[in-house]
Amino acid sequence: MSETHAQTVTFVRDTMLPPVAPPVGERGAVKWLRENLFSTPLNIALTVLGVVAIWWLVSSSLPWWLNSVWNASSLGECRQIVAANAGEGATGACWAMIRERWHQFLFGFYPPSQWWRPILAFGLLFGALAPVLFAGQKRSLTVLLGAVLVFLLITLYLAGAPGVPFALAIALVLGMLALAQMQPGRLLWFTLIYPALCFWLLWGGSVWSPIVAMAGFGVLYAVFRLASPMIGLAPAAGVGIVVAVLWWLYAEGPVVSVVQGVLPFALQSINSDQFGGFLLAIVIGVTGIAFSLPIGILLALGRQSDMLIVKTLSVGFIEFIRGVPLITLLFTASLLLQYFLPPGTNFDIILRVIILVTFFAAAYLAEVIRGGLAALPRGQYEAADALGLDYWRAQRLIILPQALKVSIPAIVSTFIGLFKDTTLVAFVGLMDPLKGVTQIVRADINWKGIYWEPYIFVGVIFFVICFGMSRYSMYLERKLKTDHR
Amino acid sequence: MKKSVFFGALAATTLVSGMALAGTLDDVKARGELLCGSNTGLTGFGNPDASGNWSGFDVDLCRAVAAAVLGDPNKVKFIPTTGETRFTALQSGEVDMLARNSTWTASRDSELALDFVAVNYYDGQGFMVKKDLGVSSAKELDGATVCIQTGTTTELNLADFFKQNNITYQPVTVADDSEAQRQYLAGACDAYTTDASGLAASRATMPDADNHIILPEIISKEPLGPVVRHGDNNWGDVVRWTYYALLIAEEKGITKDNVEEVLASSTDEEVKRLLGASGDMGAKFGLDNAAFKNAIAAVGNYGEIFSRNIGEGTTINLARGLNALWTQGGLQYAPPFR
Known part of the structure; x- marks a missing residue:
């Protein structure tokens, strides 16, 4: 064969050609650009417009960023430095304001010597959230608790925390790390005591008041356990709640003073009016989020209930709260309640605001969760009935896990909205980071006239927190995904 | 009874x-x-x-x-x-x-x-204008754009003043003092009106304070x-x-x-x-x-x-x-x- 060809054909290739690279227009960046940015005349026009817009934004704001001043004592001095460095008429950011006032954006008027307390509470917040966020996942738990440990080590050192609480805090986190390796489930106990611990750290006062208050829940549980075999679940729960409320109303004060007299142990107490900035936003936001979810679930179930009173109350509550703007509720908290209560009653303003913000978020969550409940096929309810589960077991084991999973994106949206809405408390005279603190900073003659810097600073912190929540919700959706789409 | x-x-x-x-x-x-x-x-x-x-x-x-x-x-x-x-x-x-x-x-x-x-x-409500506007009295502000904070008595005073003097103005409403100052400096309005003490404080902190004047008219009692x-x-x-x-x-x-x-x-x-x-x-x-x-x-x-x-x-x-x-x-x- 080859012999024949050798005679008849002048050239036969006996090796494979190496593959030639695609033409320039069909590879790499050029291809990507052509396909994505310049595929049609419309896209070409939009791309050009986009580039022009970006160019305009960057070229007009870049000098402002580049001329940033970090060391100055007033806006006037900032302007002088910018003029000296970049010539007359140049603009520049004056971050010196943040450098001098950052602590008010974070802590409000919280006394500097006590800053370690909100920092510790913030770090431990993640310790308390860890077993909820990453239930049973050893690796994630370890990573998160390790991060908390590093965060606390650095920030507590910088804040000059006294030695004993510093050591205790580190020991606590180390203990939690160890527990996470052996029995991650037990970490939930810390989550349960965290609210009392956080309250005590932030507001201070006698350590016994949060402990005795928590004991109220113990009383509730004990009464419930003792009474339920005799009178049934629901009445026992009712009696338990009544006894617990009586405990909080009448027994708590005397018990606290007696125990405090025997074993005095207290932190310097901090008034609510010293809270401000992100400390305030996070306290309101986290408490609102933590309490609105269970209330929202109950309301959603109540709305679907067959019991007339429960249903009417739930519907009435949800529709009333959803029908009223949040600012109206805040004014109610700040102004109306003061009229109803006897003069001289000092019902903490932050507490009032937290309660109404929680109600507000709970009403929205109830509707979100109702959407999740409605998305479940009827068969799921019937399957639960067929298994002979009672109402609460059916909800807990079959209905809610699926309904909540479906509603995760909407629930997290509500949480993010709630957290951002905390800035509205500025309207009732509380020092939120966006308006309250910014306003007092601008009222200082040294910083009057400053405009973008506080907004950017506060905006970046809000973005980090909200972006974090959003990423977590996406992670959770991926983790809980059971279908095979 | x-x-x-x-x-x-x-x-x-x-x-x-x-x-x-x-x-x-x-x-x-x-x-x-x-x-x-x-x-x-x-x-x-x-x-x-x-x-x-x-x-x-x-x-x-x-x-x-x-x-x-x-x-x-x-x-x-x-x-x-x-x-x-x-x-x-x-x-x-x-x-x-x-x-x-x-x-x-x-x-x-x-x-x-x-x-x-x-x-x-x-106190009393006054006006601040840029010097190069060439205005020396508030009565010469006919047709001017005026920055004004919403929901304040100053808004009503302003309307009264222009009506009484039979001249017109274009209000540019702003939420608070810092925004007003920003709009005014950016040229969104010819004049900024609020209490005279507030005007003085704003003017004092402007980058080019000398280019702005506070007009002599005080149009309200505060x-x-x-x-x-x-x-x-x-x-x-x-x-x-x-x-x-x-x-x-x-x-x-x-x-x-x-x-x-x-x-x-x-x-x-x-x-x-x-x-x-x-x-x-x-x-x-x-x-x-x-x-x-x-x-x-x-x-x-x-x-x-x-x-x-x-x-x-x-x-x-x-x-x-x-x-x-x-x-x-x-x-x-x-x-x-x-």
Whole structure:
């Protein structure tokens, strides 16, 4: 064969050609650009417009960023430095304001010597959230608790925390790390005591008041356990709640003073009016989020209930709260309640605001969760009935896990909205980071006239927190995904 | 019959609520702390510094009252109130007094059941324009765009003024002072109008202050003063006369530094009564006899408070103008202390 060809054909290739690279227009960046940015005349026009817009934004704001001043004592001095460095008429950011006032954006008027307390509470917040966020996942738990440990080590050192609480805090986190390796489930106990611990750290006062208050829940549980075999679940729960409320109303004060007299142990107490900035936003936001979810679930179930009173109350509550703007509720908290209560009653303003913000978020969550409940096929309810589960077991084991999973994106949206809405408390005279603190900073003659810097600073912190929540919700959706789409 | 029962009940209710609220002075003494409704931050008049200490023209009045009642100018808690919450905070007893540049008007005095006990700053609405606009009087602002904060009395005053002078304007509404300043500097409006003291503070902090002028016309009366609850006259007297004591001190040349010296050497009977060296004037208010001396020693006289916070020499650089003593052509006048 080859012999024949050798005679008849002048050239036969006996090796494979190496593959030639695609033409320039069909590879790499050029291809990507052509396909994505310049595929049609419309896209070409939009791309050009986009580039022009970006160019305009960057070229007009870049000098402002580049001329940033970090060391100055007033806006006037900032302007002088910018003029000296970049010539007359140049603009520049004056971050010196943040450098001098950052602590008010974070802590409000919280006394500097006590800053370690909100920092510790913030770090431990993640310790308390860890077993909820990453239930049973050893690796994630370890990573998160390790991060908390590093965060606390650095920030507590910088804040000059006294030695004993510093050591205790580190020991606590180390203990939690160890527990996470052996029995991650037990970490939930810390989550349960965290609210009392956080309250005590932030507001201070006698350590016994949060402990005795928590004991109220113990009383509730004990009464419930003792009474339920005799009178049934629901009445026992009712009696338990009544006894617990009586405990909080009448027994708590005397018990606290007696125990405090025997074993005095207290932190310097901090008034609510010293809270401000992100400390305030996070306290309101986290408490609102933590309490609105269970209330929202109950309301959603109540709305679907067959019991007339429960249903009417739930519907009435949800529709009333959803029908009223949040600012109206805040004014109610700040102004109306003061009229109803006897003069001289000092019902903490932050507490009032937290309660109404929680109600507000709970009403929205109830509707979100109702959407999740409605998305479940009827068969799921019937399957639960067929298994002979009672109402609460059916909800807990079959209905809610699926309904909540479906509603995760909407629930997290509500949480993010709630957290951002905390800035509205500025309207009732509380020092939120966006308006309250910014306003007092601008009222200082040294910083009057400053405009973008506080907004950017506060905006970046809000973005980090909200972006974090959003990423977590996406992670959770991926983790809980059971279908095979 | 029904009507009289109704009115009787109403009167009884008023009496009861009045009694419940009476005795702010005793409350303050028992609490050991004055609750002062302050601004959420107004340059020169009241704002906290980097370490959270409040200072300012209005703030000093609260400190004076605290010094008079409790003997210590630091025994005062400042509760920031917004334009919306201020009067309710006072009515509901959340604060003992307001010192946050509130304008004294008839309806606030009558309808809101408040008592304005004095005028510590006579303000008025003015205009600021850029120099190169070539305007020297507000009446030449025909067709101008004007930056104005929404929901304030200044908005109504502005409409009245332009209507009366038969000229037109284009309002550019803004939410607060910082935004107004920004819009004005960016050229979104030809003129910016608000209280003259606020204009002066804004102008002082502009990068090119010399290129802006405040027009001579003041188009409204804005008497700003401390406010107390209606019906608690004793407490109102305490606040009013603490303020007057500061005025009398300026009139008589008593300052923060020389008050002890004057107390020891003065032969002026009114000064001696004021400082508690003779008579029992303090006791008549339910206060210590040295109460007004303490107030003066704590914050200085009215002139000192003015010049320290907003007067000439500070960045805000306000002239005394209407706020000079009556002896110097102003309106600040205290009744005799006897």
